[in-house]
Amino acid sequence: MSAEETLDLKTVCNGGKLQLSRALSLLEQSPAKMLNLLNDCYQAPKAHVIGITGPPGVGKSTLLAELIKTYRAEGRTVGVIAVDPSSKRSGGAFLGDRVRFSTDPEDQGVFVRSMAARERLGGLADLTIAAMVLMRAVFDIVLIETVGVGQSETDVSGVTDTVVFCVQPGSGDSLQFMKAGIAEIPHIALVTKADMGKAAERTKADLRGALSLASENGGDWAVKILALSSSDRTGLTEFVSSVDEHYEWLKNEGRLFELRNQQAKQWLSEAVRDLYGKKGLSFIQEADLSLDLIDGISPFELLAQIQKEFIFTRQQAL
Numbered sequence: 001m002s003a004e005e006t007l008d009l010k011t012v013c014n015g016g017k018l019q020l021s022r023a024l025s026l027l028e029q030s031p032a033k034m035l036n037l038l039n040d041c042y043q044a045p046k047a048h049v050i051g052i053t054g055p056p057g058v059g060k061s062t063l064l065a066e067l068i069k070t071y072r073a074e075g076r077t078v079g080v081i082a083v084d085p086s087s088k089r090s091g092g093a094f095l096g097d098r099v100r101f102s103t104d105p106e107d108q109g110v111f112v113r114s115m116a117a118r119e120r121l122g123g124l125a126d127l128t129i130a131a132m133v134l135m136r137a138v139f140d141i142v143l144i145e146t147v148g149v150g151q152s153e154t155d156v157s158g159v160t161d162t163v164v165f166c167v168q169p170g171s172g173d174s175l176q177f178m179k180a181g182i183a184e185i186p187h188i189a190l191v192t193k194a195d196m197g198k199a200a201e202r203t204k205a206d207l208r209g210a211l212s213l214a215s216e217n218g219g220d221w222a223v224k225i226l227a228l229s230s231s232d233r234t235g236l237t238e239f240v241s242s243v244d245e246h247y248e249w250l251k252n253e254g255r256l257f258e259l260r261n262q263q264a265k266q267w268l269s270e271a272v273r274d275l276y277g278k279k280g281l282s283f284i285q286e287a288d289l290s291l292d293l294i295d296g297i298s299p300f301e302l303l304a305q306i307q308k309e310f311i312f313t314r315q316q317a318l
Contacts, residue, residue, distance in 0.1 A: 027130055039298045243280065
């Protein structure tokens with residue numbers, strides 16, 4: 001029996017960090033062989049998935065470290081996907097976040113995984129969504145930190161329930177992002193290093209102006225603009241409450257399932273295009289296939305079906 005065949009959702013949930021690391025490693029090596037586990041995980045979402053995005057140096061990693069402490073103190077389990085810059089030589093992650101996060105290695109309730117962004121734009125790694133689906137079925141909270149590449153970091157909205165956009169006082173980032181797509185995606189805009197006083201207040205005012213010019217994300221959810229200092233934890237309680245409030249709003253308004261379904265459909269379409277280019281999308285239309293998900297079918301399973309149909313049709317044409 002192969003290693004991946006022994007891994008099911010129950011084993012991963014009960015096996016602690018060792019089994020989760022094993023599952024993620026197998027996922028990176030051969031996603032196709034992990035299809036059954038991914039399907040089970042997709043059908044059993046548990047966590048609130050939170051995306052932390054913003055330019056380099058804004059304090060995303062410091063914020064995540066404080067969030068981990070806060071959630072663990074509340075008894076909530078936490079999984080972290082930290083997308084790091086890639087080495088141009090090896091293509092691997094620099095793993096900076098593992099150094100910056102000081103978590104208890106014996107604490108089975110927190111798990112940090114670094115991933116290399118490689119050549120992908122958008123601030124995420126190629127396998128982020130599959131890793132997120134797996135971790136979403138295991139933990140209470142999943143935090144995803146983007147690589148911090150700047151204005152192209154909009155991919156995070158396609159894998160998370162709540163998007164937090166971080167801005168540093170006095171950096172001019174809020175004005176710069178007025179003309180960027182990223183200004184349209186946050187549910188919470190967070191001014192970091194609030195202990196900088198007047199500079200932080202001016203940045204909050206700039207953000208308020210910038211976001212007022214962008215289209216609202218999430219319908220009638222009003223983007224919250226907050227300030228926080230990770231060094232003395234000022235504003236942390238209000239921030240965590242606001243993040244929880246957005247999640248409850250999604251559930252109470254019946255939008256959470258729809259949001260995740262649309263994200264899965266978007267991922268599926270991008271996966272087909274990445275695998276087969278425009279010919280793949282044309283094939284789906286010609287073969288009368290659909291990218292729409294139905295109950296009991298995960299995007300991973302549907303992609304596998306499309307791949308089989310595509311290969312079979314090409315063989316028949318030869």
